[in-house]
Amino acid sequence: MEKIKLLLLGKNNFTYKEDLSKVIQDLKKELIVEEAEMSFEKLIEINDEIQTKKFDRLVIIEDFGSLPFMVLAKFHSNIVAQISDEYSSHMTSEHNGSNIMVIGSQLTGKDTIHNVVKQYVATDFAAGRHMVRIDMLNELV
Amino acid sequence: MKIAIGCDHIVTDVKDKVKKMLENDGHEVIDCGTFDFERTHYPIFGRKVAMQVNEKKADFGVAICGTGVGISNAVQKTFGARTVLVRDAITAIDARKNYDANVISFGGAVTGTGLIYEIIKKFISTKYEPTPAKDELIKKINSLITVKKFEDNLFDEELTKWDKGLYHD
Numbered sequence: 001m002e003k004i005k006l007l008l009l010g011k012n013n014f015t016y017k018e019d020l021s022k023v024i025q026d027l028k029k030e031l032i033v034e035e036a037e038m039s040f041e042k043l044i045e046i047n048d049e050i051q052t053k054k055f056d057r058l059v060i061i062e063d064f065g066s067l068p069f070m071v072l073a074k075f076h077s078n079i080v081a082q083i084s085d086e087y088s089s090h091m092t093s094e095h096n097g098s099n100i101m102v103i104g105s106q107l108t109g110k111d112t113i114h115n116v117v118k119q120y121v122a123t124d125f126a127a128g129r130h131m132v133r134i135d136m137l138n139e140l141v
Numbered sequence: 142m143k144i145a146i147g148c149d150h151i152v153t154d155v156k157d158k159v160k161k162m163l164e165n166d167g168h169e170v171i172d173c174g175t176f177d178f179e180r181t182h183y184p185i186f187g188r189k190v191a192m193q194v195n196e197k198k199a200d201f202g203v204a205i206c207g208t209g210v211g212i213s214n215a216v217q218k219t220f221g222a223r224t225v226l227v228r229d230a231i232t233a234i235d236a237r238k239n240y241d242a243n244v245i246s247f248g249g250a251v252t253g254t255g256l257i258y259e260i261i262k263k264f265i266s267t268k269y270e271p272t273p274a275k276d277e278l279i280k281k282i283n284s285l286i287t288v289k290k291f292e293d294n295l296f297d298e299e300l301t302k303w304d305k306g307l308y309h310d
Contacts, residue, residue, distance in 0.1 A: 023280040038261050066225045066236050073217035074285035080217075081210045088208040096210045107229055112267055118154075128310035133211055135299045136184035140218035141286055 003030040005055040007063040009038040013125040016061050016113065023118050024059075034130055039063060043071040050078065050099065058100045059117055065104035066068050070099055073096070076141045079134070080120060089116040093123035095130050142200050142265060145187035145193035147173035151207040152249030157201065157256070160258045166211075167229070171199050180305075183294060187215025191288045192221035192291055201265050202244035209248035216244045220289040225284060228252050230263045237267035241279055 004024050008014050014035045029090045032055055036042050049057055050072075060068050069082040080100040082094040084107055092098040101120050103113055144163055148156035153175055173189035175181050181207040190202040204211035206215045212227040224244035225236040228257065229258065236242035245264045247257050269275075302308060 010278050029163075031307055040227070040278060046305050064232050064235055066232060066240065066242075069213075069225060070217065070223055070240060070282055071191055071285065073214050074282065080253075081208075082211065082213065082228075083208065084228060088210065088248055092210045096208075096214075098210060102234060103246055107232060126310070127307050131181050132299050132303050132308040133184055133281060136296050137214055137218060139299070140184065140188065140215065 001028065001030045002057070003032065003055040005032045005034065005049070005058045005106050007058060007060045008033070008035045009042070009060060009068065009104075011037075012063065012120070013061045016110075017106070019114060020061070020117055022122070023114060024121055026122050027055050027118070029121060039065070040067070040071060043068055047072055047075055047078070051075070055058070057121070059120065060100065060102040061113065062102060063104060063106045065102040068100075070103045070104075074141065076138055079137065083110065083116065086119050089119040090123040093120050094126045097127070097130065097134055099123035143169045143171060143202050143310070144203060144261075144265070145171040145173055145190045145199035146203040147190040147212070148175060148205040148249065149183040149186060149207070149212060150175050150178050150181050152205050153178055155249035155254055156205050158254045159205070159257055159261070160255070163261065166262075173212035182213040182296075183211040188211040188219050188295075191216045191219035191224075191244055195219065195221035195289075196291075203260075204244055204246045205249040207248060207250040209246045209251070216246060218286065220286050220291070221283060225246045225258060226262070228256070230260050233264040234267045237264055239275055240269045240282070241271075241275075243271035244287060280285075
């Protein structure tokens, strides 16, 4: 069973715990939830977890989403989707094989966050021709 | 101002329109391609934009693909680049003020040219507001990639495999 980690960064975002946990569990995924304060060091710690395959995909809710994107996208094999709409959500799972999604809660309404997470988790990577771009991204770092 | 712009084949028309808008404002635009709708790969163009900025050939970069996810990752995985993927001006302004972002990324299939243009104008006119803590954070972000992989043949293996039809659905 695919294992999803839901990471709520910053006290304001702890309110998403119940709703988003239900979204992920309803899709029959194994769930790990963590609430934490936002810091560069915390992001490095999370990167270590994803690099060592403690879970398959990571969903981050943070105020703007910019720092988690900037830090985590610097690492080999991480593809981070800093998004706020349903179209990007399923496309990034299907075409980019994104293993990390980060949503800025200060910019995105609660119902949209719910839908974006749902579409992301419900969609699988199509691989095929898209793999050439993933291989290229991995050449970069 | 000198602005490097790049895109993949999904949004060449969007890139061309944004390029014209910026040129009409008197900016010098360095067009990193792609130039048509023939299937190609976003890492090539995201990397080109980021390299132009890193080598000080451009003041800022603009990167566009369908959702912006692929090309923003290509930019961010390039030495010295700091980008964000946005659909709003607030995030773009925040990225300039707090992280001295040097490239702005967009999903051309999810964001209209008018809004892209508006956000770019805000992005390039917002100044970084330095503090010792922000300077330190930017140093930490930059230190995550220490090797400058700017060689021309970086993607040769993937492109050869692509041409041979080894990547297919």
